[in-house]
Amino acid sequence: MHRADPRPHKIDVGVGVYRDETGETPVMRAVKAAETRLLAEQRTKSYLGAEGDQGFTDRLADVALGQPLATDTRITGVQTPGGTGALRLAAELLARAGATFVWVGAPTWPNHGPIFREAGLVVRTHAYFDTAQSRIDFAAFVDSLAEARFGDVVLLHGCCHNPTGTAFSPGEWDELTQLFLARGLIPLIDLAYQGLGLGLDEDAAGMRAMLAAVPEALVAYSCDKNFALYRERVGALWVQAATPAAAVPIRETLLVLARSLWSMPPDHGAATVRLILDDPALKAEWRAELTSMCARINGLRSALGASHPALAPIADQQGLFALLPIDENAVSQLRERHAIYMPASGRINIAGLQLETIESFAAALSPYLPRY
Numbered sequence: 001m002h003r004a005d006p007r008p009h010k011i012d013v014g015v016g017v018y019r020d021e022t023g024e025t026p027v028m029r030a031v032k033a034a035e036t037r038l039l040a041e042q043r044t045k046s047y048l049g050a051e052g053d054q055g056f057t058d059r060l061a062d063v064a065l066g067q068p069l070a071t072d073t074r075i076t077g078v079q080t081p082g083g084t085g086a087l088r089l090a091a092e093l094l095a096r097a098g099a100t101f102v103w104v105g106a107p108t109w110p111n112h113g114p115i116f117r118e119a120g121l122v123v124r125t126h127a128y129f130d131t132a133q134s135r136i137d138f139a140a141f142v143d144s145l146a147e148a149r150f151g152d153v154v155l156l157h158g159c160c161h162n163p164t165g166t167a168f169s170p171g172e173w174d175e176l177t178q179l180f181l182a183r184g185l186i187p188l189i190d191l192a193y194q195g196l197g198l199g200l201d202e203d204a205a206g207m208r209a210m211l212a213a214v215p216e217a218l219v220a221y222s223c224d225k226n227f228a229l230y231r232e233r234v235g236a237l238w239v240q241a242a243t244p245a246a247a248v249p250i251r252e253t254l255l256v257l258a259r260s261l262w263s264m265p266p267d268h269g270a271a272t273v274r275l276i277l278d279d280p281a282l283k284a285e286w287r288a289e290l291t292s293m294c295a296r297i298n299g300l301r302s303a304l305g306a307s308h309p310a311l312a313p314i315a316d317q318q319g320l321f322a323l324l325p326i327d328e329n330a331v332s333q334l335r336e337r338h339a340i341y342m343p344a345s346g347r348i349n350i351a352g353l354q355l356e357t358i359e360s361f362a363a364a365l366s367p368y369l370p371r372y
């Protein structure tokens with residue numbers, strides 16, 4: 001509908017991918033350089049196993065988990081087709097291990113429910129977001145987990161929550177860790193936007209602290225956004241077992257499951273990431289470009305937050321998304337009257353805005369926002 005709209009001032013805050021100030025989703029400089037190198041170097045060995053590119057999974061563990069895999073043999077990792085593949089593989093592993101319930105917050109990324117259900121798990125919903133205040137309702141979240149039983153799995157967004165833009169504070173991560181330990185709950189951390197919130201290490205800090213404290217955990221990771229490899233579907237799943245010995249059959253099971261899901265993950269994108277992470281100059285270039293993407297998003301957040309009192313919480317949130325406190329009716333009126341496009345949920349992609357369009361965007365939104 002946005003594409004077909006002839007109005008020149010139209011705004012698309014619907015599609016959930018990073019956009020630069022010209023509205024494009026560019027290929028990152030380090031990715032271009034690594035792809036050129038890959039064409040020259042990589043193509044002599046054709047076959048890859050179900051685990052994918054182990055160099056990729058190991059190097060990425062350094063970025064995500066803050067440690068190379070070799071230092072913690074309780075953690076085993078495999079390459080997956082995107083974060084979606086990692087979540088699906090995690091779901092299959094959990095179902096195979098006898099898990100029944102996976103808890104997800106309200107709201108969450110709409111694909112979470114189908115991914116777990118298709119693997120035979122039962123999805124239960126816990127409180128998460130206070131829509132009126134545009135913040136996490138942590139007390140209600142903890143209360144609703146009172147029903148969770150020993151061995152239940154709880155999905156957590158590692159940073160940059162989709163769709164609300166929220167993130168746990170270090171204190172909240174700590175409280176959750178204590179709660180999970182006391183109740184025997186297993187965290188499945190979905191880290192799809194590392195580096196697009198506060199920074200690479202900051203965005204993973206809560207997750208790392210939790211991993212250090214709990215015996216078992218799973219981490220589903222996507223490189224599709226922070227390496228802008230949307231076309232390639234690059235991801236990884238790490239599983240932390242209670243002991244190094246327990247990690248061995250888990251790895252074997254992951255490989256059996258992966259063979260029946262996708263046989264081998266596609267190589268090109270993961271090999272590109274591996275080349276970047278292996279080369280200090282390329283790695284520095286990737287980090288610099290990611291930092292400027294992140295700065296653009298946070299600049300837009302500050303401007304949008306300052307434009308209207310009801311949008312103020314957006315300035316303190318993170319990542320690509322925010323959930324506007326408006327209803328479906330407002331969403332369709334914004335489309336009809338102002339050529340502003342977003343899904344019925346009111347989720348907006350902050351990077352779909354430009355600094356120059358924020359004022360008119362906020363003015364169009366204003367009649368539909370709550371008044372204080």
Ligand SMILES: Cc1ncc(COP(=O)(O)O)c(C=O)c1O
Pocket residue numbers: 016081082083084085109157162190192221222223224225233234235
């Ligand atoms: C919260 C969340 N998790 C996982 C994914 C899946 O990642 P990928 O696109 O790499 O499959 C997404 C993608 O939109 C997401 O928003």
